[in-house]
Amino acid sequence: MGSTSVDITVTVNGKVYRKHIPARTLLSDFLRQELYLTGTHVGCEHGVCGACTVLLDGKSARSCLTFAAQVDGIEIETIEGLGTAKNMHPLQKAFWEKHGMQCGFCTPGILMTAKEFLAKNPSPTEEEVREAISGNLCRCTGYQAIIDAVLEAAQKMRNLQEVQV
Amino acid sequence: MSERYVPDVTVPASVQKEPPRSSLRWIGKSMKRVEDLTILTGKGIYVDDIALPNMAHAAVLRSPYAHARIKSIDTTRAKALPGVIAVVTGAEFAETVGPTLALSCPPIEQRVIAIGKVRHVGEAIAAVVAESRYIAEDAFDLIDVEFQELPVVADPEQAASARGDAVLHPSLGDTNVISDRTYAFGPVDEDFSRADVIVKRRLRWHRSSAQPIETAGAVADYNVGSERFTIYCNTSMYNQISRSTCAGSLGVAVTQVNMIPSLVGGSFGSKWSTHKVFLLAAGLARISGRPVKFMEDRLDQMSNGDNHGADRVYEAELALKRDGTMLSLRFTVTEDWGAYMQYGITTHGNSLAQVVGPYRINSVGARIISAVTNKNQQGALRGMGSEVSNFVIERMTDVAARELDLDPVEIRRRNLIRADEFPYVIPTGNVYDSGNYQAVLQMALDMFDYEGWRAKQKAARAEGRHIGIGLVSCQERSVFSPTEMWSLNDPTQPGFHMTSLPETVRLRIDPSGKVFLQLNAPFWGNSPATVATQVLAESLTVEPSDILVTFADSDNGSQTSAGPAGSRYTTMVSGAIVNAVAIVREKLFLFAAHALGCAVEELELRDAKVGVKGNPDIEISFAQISTAAHYFRLDFPPGPEYMSGLEAVGVYDHPLSAKPADDRSHLGIYYPIMGHMVHAVAIEVDPNTGKVSFLDYVAVHDSGTVVNPLTMDGQIYGGTAHGIGTALLERFHYDENGQLLTASFADYHMPMAQDMPREIRIGHVETPSPYTEYGMKGGGESGRMAAPPAIVQAIEDALQPFGVEFFEVPLTPNRVRKVLRDAQNNPD
Numbered sequence: 001m002g003s004t005s006v007d008i009t010v011t012v013n014g015k016v017y018r019k020h021i022p023a024r025t026l027l028s029d030f031l032r033q034e035l036y037l038t039g040t041h042v043g044c045e046h047g048v049c050g051a052c053t054v055l056l057d058g059k060s061a062r063s064c065l066t067f068a069a070q071v072d073g074i075e076i077e078t079i080e081g082l083g084t085a086k087n088m089h090p091l092q093k094a095f096w097e098k099h100g101m102q103c104g105f106c107t108p109g110i111l112m113t114a115k116e117f118l119a120k121n122p123s124p125t126e127e128e129v130r131e132a133i134s135g136n137l138c139r140c141t142g143y144q145a146i147i148d149a150v151l152e153a154a155q156k157m158r159n160l161q162e163v164q165v
Numbered sequence: 166m167s168e169r170y171v172p173d174v175t176v177p178a179s180v181q182k183e184p185p186r187s188s189l190r191w192i193g194k195s196m197k198r199v200e201d202l203t204i205l206t207g208k209g210i211y212v213d214d215i216a217l218p219n220m221a222h223a224a225v226l227r228s229p230y231a232h233a234r235i236k237s238i239d240t241t242r243a244k245a246l247p248g249v250i251a252v253v254t255g256a257e258f259a260e261t262v263g264p265t266l267a268l269s270c271p272p273i274e275q276r277v278i279a280i281g282k283v284r285h286v287g288e289a290i291a292a293v294v295a296e297s298r299y300i301a302e303d304a305f306d307l308i309d310v311e312f313q314e315l316p317v318v319a320d321p322e323q324a325a326s327a328r329g330d331a332v333l334h335p336s337l338g339d340t341n342v343i344s345d346r347t348y349a350f351g352p353v354d355e356d357f358s359r360a361d362v363i364v365k366r367r368l369r370w371h372r373s374s375a376q377p378i379e380t381a382g383a384v385a386d387y388n389v390g391s392e393r394f395t396i397y398c399n400t401s402m403y404n405q406i407s408r409s410t411c412a413g414s415l416g417v418a419v420t421q422v423n424m425i426p427s428l429v430g431g432s433f434g435s436k437w438s439t440h441k442v443f444l445l446a447a448g449l450a451r452i453s454g455r456p457v458k459f460m461e462d463r464l465d466q467m468s469n470g471d472n473h474g475a476d477r478v479y480e481a482e483l484a485l486k487r488d489g490t491m492l493s494l495r496f497t498v499t500e501d502w503g504a505y506m507q508y509g510i511t512t513h514g515n516s517l518a519q520v521v522g523p524y525r526i527n528s529v530g531a532r533i534i535s536a537v538t539n540k541n542q543q544g545a546l547r548g549m550g551s552e553v554s555n556f557v558i559e560r561m562t563d564v565a566a567r568e569l570d571l572d573p574v575e576i577r578r579r580n581l582i583r584a585d586e587f588p589y590v591i592p593t594g595n596v597y598d599s600g601n602y603q604a605v606l607q608m609a610l611d612m613f614d615y616e617g618w619r620a621k622q623k624a625a626r627a628e629g630r631h632i633g634i635g636l637v638s639c640q641e642r643s644v645f646s647p648t649e650m651w652s653l654n655d656p657t658q659p660g661f662h663m664t665s666l667p668e669t670v671r672l673r674i675d676p677s678g679k680v681f682l683q684l685n686a687p688f689w690g691n692s693p694a695t696v697a698t699q700v701l702a703e704s705l706t707v708e709p710s711d712i713l714v715t716f717a718d719s720d721n722g723s724q725t726s727a728g729p730a731g732s733r734y735t736t737m738v739s740g741a742i743v744n745a746v747a748i749v750r751e752k753l754f755l756f757a758a759h760a761l762g763c764a765v766e767e768l769e770l771r772d773a774k775v776g777v778k779g780n781p782d783i784e785i786s787f788a789q790i791s792t793a794a795h796y797f798r799l800d801f802p803p804g805p806e807y808m809s810g811l812e813a814v815g816v817y818d819h820p821l822s823a824k825p826a827d828d829r830s831h832l833g834i835y836y837p838i839m840g841h842m843v844h845a846v847a848i849e850v851d852p853n854t855g856k857v858s859f860l861d862y863v864a865v866h867d868s869g870t871v872v873n874p875l876t877m878d879g880q881i882y883g884g885t886a887h888g889i890g891t892a893l894l895e896r897f898h899y900d901e902n903g904q905l906l907t908a909s910f911a912d913y914h915m916p917m918a919q920d921m922p923r924e925i926r927i928g929h930v931e932t933p934s935p936y937t938e939y940g941m942k943g944g945g946e947s948g949r950m951a952a953p954p955a956i957v958q959a960i961e962d963a964l965q966p967f968g969v970e971f972f973e974v975p976l977t978p979n980r981v982r983k984v985l986r987d988a989q990n991n992p993d
Contacts, residue, residue, distance in 0.1 A: 039207020103690030104204035105430030142886030
C-alpha cells in the first residue's frame with residue numbers, strides 16, 4: 001500500500017521545486033509538509049470547505065482533492081505568494097481594513113478564490129462576489145465583511161490599473 | 166397587583182475603577198486588528214503547522230456501532246505494517262493515561278480510547294502511530310475487532326425505560342436517566358392559579374455544533390530525561406483548568422506538563438477543553454517514544470469531537486393575565502447529552518441565568534431530566550444552552566400573543582423590564598446588571614420599519630406570496646461565574662464547587678518604552694490582542710504600535726486565567742489590564758516623582774509620559790523612567806519600593822457574583838453582565854418547496870461599552886450566521902440505530918454565502934455596565950442567541966394562512982413541507 005513513488009517538478013510562487021514523493025501524496029500535504037508552506041489550510045479533506053484552495057496555472061483548485069503527482073510541471077500559487085506585510089496585495093489590505101476575517105483559517109482559501117475571480121471579473125457586483133465565494137465556508141464572519149472586502153479590493157485594483165494605464 | 170417575588174440575593178457593590186466616559190481615545194474606536202498581518206500573509210502558526218523533529222502521526226480507529234461490546238481486538242497484523250510505530254488499544258492506553266475530565270454528578274468515567282465497550286458511533290477503539298498519517302490510516306484495515314452489538318438508545322425520551330444491556334453506564338444504576346431534578350424559583354403554583362391564560366407547547370431543539378473550519382489537534386512530546394510533556398494544542402482553558410486535569414489524567418505533577426498555545430482556527434465553544442485530543446497525543450508520545458501529532462479529520466470532529474450542542478425536548482407552559490402580563494414559566498426539559506456528560510448539566514445552569522428573557526416574569530418552575538444516549542457527547546457551543554431557553558421563551562411569547570390577540574411586539578413591550586429597575590434580580594437569583602430594552606426595541610422597530618413591512622406583507626399576501634415577519638427581544642448573559650457548573654447538582658453532593666474564575670495579565674514596560682502584555686489565553690479566532698491593545702493603550706496612555714501582546718504557555722502562564730468562554734474575555738481581560746496598569750502607574754509615579762523632584766500626588770499619565778498636572782513642560786517619558794528603573798538603581802533611594810523594573814501582574818476576579826442559596830431556592834449571581842438584542846427579520850417562504858428567502862434583517866444590540874465597533878459587528882454578523890444555520894440548516898441527525906447520518910460537510914449544512922441575507926443591518930445601543938471597567942459587556946454569542954426564534958417566528962407568520970405552528974429547529978425545507986403536508990392532510 002502506498003509504495004509507488006513519483007518525481008515531480010513544480011513551480012510554487014515562482015520558485016521551482018523537484019521532489020520525490022509517494023504517489024498518493026495529496027497536494028495539500030505536499031505543500032504543507034514537503035515545502036513547509038503551511039499557509040494553505042486543510043479544513044474538511046472532502047472538498048466542501050474550500051480552505052485549501054490554491055491556484056493551478058491561475059485556476060482555483062481544492063488542494064485536498066488533488067494529488068501532488070497531478071500538478072507535475074504546473075505553476076502553483078498559494079497564500080504565501082500573494083504579498084508580504086510590507087507589500088500587501090490589495091485583497092489582503094482590504095481584508096484587513098474591512099475585517100474580512102476573524103480566526104483566519106478559511107482566509108487563505110478565500111483570498112486565492114477571490115484572486116482568480118477578480119482576474120476574470122475586475123468590476124463585479126455584490127451578487128457576483130457572493131456567488132464567487134459561495135464555495136468557501138467561513139464560520140466566523142457571516143460573509144458580509146468578506147464580500148465588502150472583495151468589492152473594496154476590486155475598486156482599489158481598478159484604480160491601480162487606471163494609474164498604470 | 167401583587168408584589169413581585171424577589172429571591173433573597175444581596176447584590177454586591179460595584180468594584181468598577183474606570184467609569185464609562187465619552188472622552189476615551191482608543192476604546193470605542195474601530196481599530197484594524199493587530200492579529201491580521203501574520204495570518205493574511207499565510208504565516209500564522211496554527212497547531213497543524215507545528216512539526217517537531219522526528220515527529221510521528223496518529224490516527225484513530227473509530228467505532229462503526231452505536232453500542233457494542235468489544236469482544237476482542239487484535240492489533241498484530243497492524244503492528245507488522247512497515248511504517249507503523251505503535252498500535253494502542255484502550256486497555257493499553259489506560260496504562261499511561263487515566264480517565265478524562267468528568268464534571269457530572271455523579272461522575273461518568275470517560276476514556277480517551279474506549280475499554281471493553283463503545284457507546285457511540287465514532288468512539289475511539291484503537292490508535293495508530295506511524296511515520297505518516299497515510300500509513301496510520303492504512304493500518305486500520307489490519308486491526309481485527311470483534312463486536313457484540315448491544316441495544317441502542319437514540320431517543321432521550323426512551324432513556325428512562327431502557328434496562329439491562331441498553332443501559333450505557335450500569336455502574337450508575339439500571340437506567341439511562343442520570344438525574345431528574347425539579348426546582349421552584351418563586352411562587353410558581355400560586356402564579357399559575359391566578360393566571361387567566363395558560364399556554365402550553367412542546368418544543369424540540371435538535372443538536373448542532375460549532376464545526377470551526379480548523380478541527381482540534383495537538384502535537385506532543387515526552388522527554389524521558391526531564392520526564393516532562395510538552396503539548397502544543399488549540400484548546401483555550403490550558404492555564405486555569407486544563408494543565409491540571411491534563412496532568413491528572415497523565416498521572417504526573419503539573420510541573421511535568423507544559424501546554425503551549427497556537428493560533429486557533431475558530432472555536433465557538435468547541436475547543437474550550439479538547440482533553441481527549443491532547444491526551445491522545447501526549448499518551449501516544451510517551452508510549453511510542455516519538456513526538457506525535459494528532460489532528461482530527463472532519464469525521465473525527467463530527468462523530469467524536471465532544472462538542473455537540475444542546476439537544477432538548479421542552480414541555481413548556483407560560484401563565485399570563487388577560488392583558489398579556491406574564492406571570493410564570495414552568496417546564497420539563499429532557500436533555501439528550503449523548504453517551505457522556507463531561508461538563509455535567511452546566512448548560513442548564515446557563516439557561517437559568519436568563520430563563521425569563523428580558524421580561525418581568527414572577528416565577529419559574531423547572532424539571533430537568535438528563536438522559537444519556539448512544540451519541541457523541543455534548544460540549545460547549547456558542548450560547549451554551551441559553552440560546553435554547555431564548556427560543557423557548559420567545560416562542561411561548563408568540564403563542565401567548567396569538568392566544569390573547571396581541572401583536573407580537575406589543576406583548577413584548579408590555580412585559581419588558583424597565584430601565585429604572587436595574588440591577589434586576591430574576592427569580593432564579595441571577596442579576597441583570599443594567600439595560601435599556603425599550604430603547605433597543607424602538608431602534609429596531611425604526612430601522613426595520615415594522616409597520617412598513619406589515620403593509621408589504623399584506624400586499625404580498627393579496628398576491629398569494631408568503632412574507633413573514635419575526636421580531637424577538639433576547640438576552641445575552643455574559644461574564645460567567647463557575648457556580649453554574651454545579652449549582653443544579655444535589656446540594657449534598659455538589660461536586661467540585663468552585664467559585665473563582667479570574668483573569669490575569671502580566672505587564673511590563675521595557676527600558677525602550679515599548680510595552681509587553683502577556684495574556685494567558687490563546688487567540689482562538691476572536692480579537693484578544695486587538696482588544697487588549699486598545700484597553701492598554703487607553704489606560705496606560707501609550708500608542709497601540711508600542712504594544713506587543715504575547716500568549717503565555719502554561720509554564721509561564723498564570724493559573725488565575727480562565728480564558729475566553731461565556732462572552733467573558735473582553736470584560737475580564739480589561740479588568741486585569743486596569744489592575745496591572747494601576748500597579749505599574751504607582752511605580753512610574755514613584756520613580757518620576759524622585760526624578761522630577763515633586764510629589765506623587767502632583768503627577769498624571771499623558772502620552773507615554775508622566776507629567777506634573779497643570780504643567781505641560783514638566784514631564785518624563787516612560788522610556789526614561791524605565792531605563793532608570795532597569796539600569797540605574799543607585800540613582801534612587803534604597804527602599805524596597807524602588808525595586809528595579811517596571812512590571813506587574815494584574816488579576817481580576819469576577820466583578821459581580823454570589824453563591825447559590827444552600828437550599829437552592831436561588832442559584833446566586835453568576836451571569837450578571839447582561840447584553841440585550843432585538844432581531845427583526847422579513848422572509849419569504851415558498852410553501853411548495855419549503856424554501857426560506859431573506860428579505861431584510863435588522864439586529865440591534867446592546868453590549869454595553871463597545872471596545873471596537875469593527876470587531877463587535879464582526880461577532881454579530883458571524884453569530885447571526887451561526888444562528889441562521891441553527892434555525893434553517895444544521896442538525897446532527899442520528900437514526901434509530903444511532904448511526905450519524907450527517908457526518909460530513911456534504912450532509913451537515915452550514916451557511917454559505919448564498920444562504921445569508923444580502924445585508925444584516927446592525928444598530929447599537931450602549932448601556933454601560935455599572936460593574937465592569939469602562940462599562941463593557943460581552944457580545945460574542947449574541948447573534949446565535951437571537952436569530953433562531955426570530956426566523957422561526959417569521960416562518961410561522963408567513964404561513965399563517967395554513968394555520969401551522971413551528972416549535973423546532975432546524976426548519977429545513979423538508980421539515981417545513983412536512984408540517985404543511987400534515988396540516989393539509991389533517992385539517993382541524
